[in-house]
Each structure stands twice: as C-alpha cells, then as structure tokens.
Amino acid sequence: PNAEKLQTVKKKRINTLASMKIAPLFNFMNSRALVEVFAVDLPAVVLRDVVVSLELRRFDESLKKLMEAHSKFKGHISHVAGLIKMACMQKKAPFCVLYSYRDDVTAMFMHLPR
DSSP states (O other): HHHHHHHHHHHHHHHHHHHHHHHGGGGGGGGTEEEEEEEEEEOOOHHHHHHHHHOOOTTTHHHHHHHTTTTGGGGHHHHHHHHHHIIIISSOOOOEEEETTTEEEEEEEOOOOO
16 A cells, blocks of 8 residues: 555544544533644653643743653644644634544643633
8 A cells, every 4th residue: 555545544543543532521511612633643641741731821931841841742742832822812712632642542721711
C-alpha cells in the first residue's frame, strides 16, 4: 500500500479510537455546548499538564512554563495551546477535548468566561 493510503487508514483508526474514548464525556455536558476535539501526539502526562496549567488570561506566561517543563515537546505544546486559544477565544468553545493517540487518553480543557 502506498503512503497516502496508510495515512488515511491511520487517520480513520485514530478517529474511531478518539470517538469511543470521548463519547462518555458528552453525557455530562449541555447538548448545545460547543466542543472542539483535537487528536494530538503527546504523552498522557504532558497532555494533562497542558490542560491543568494553560491559562488563557496569562497565556504567554503559562505557555512558557509548560514548554520549559516539557522542552522535548515544546513545538507540539505550542501548537496545541494555539489551537485551544483559538477555539476558546475566537470560536467561543467552552470545552476542548484533547485525545492523545500516543497513549489513548483524553483530557478536557474548560474555559468558562466570567
């Protein structure tokens, strides 16, 4: 099989795994809530640290601390943080679900404006 077909198969597998993993989270949400879902290549410990430590009100400062704490993944962390910021600030999504296809875990970032 060619590389493009393998990528398509891999994407479908990741979509299926992510869907099964995040489905239970929707039981606890308002059915009209906007939720952004991102599949990322980060270890579970880094993923959870992003969700716990990223602060939109102090975005640059919290992002810098995350990238210093996990320097091996700073490129991925910066990209994921940018996606979260865009989803929450521009699209007004109060929830971002991150799915790590590396470790098959999910974590939810919540932004509930005051």
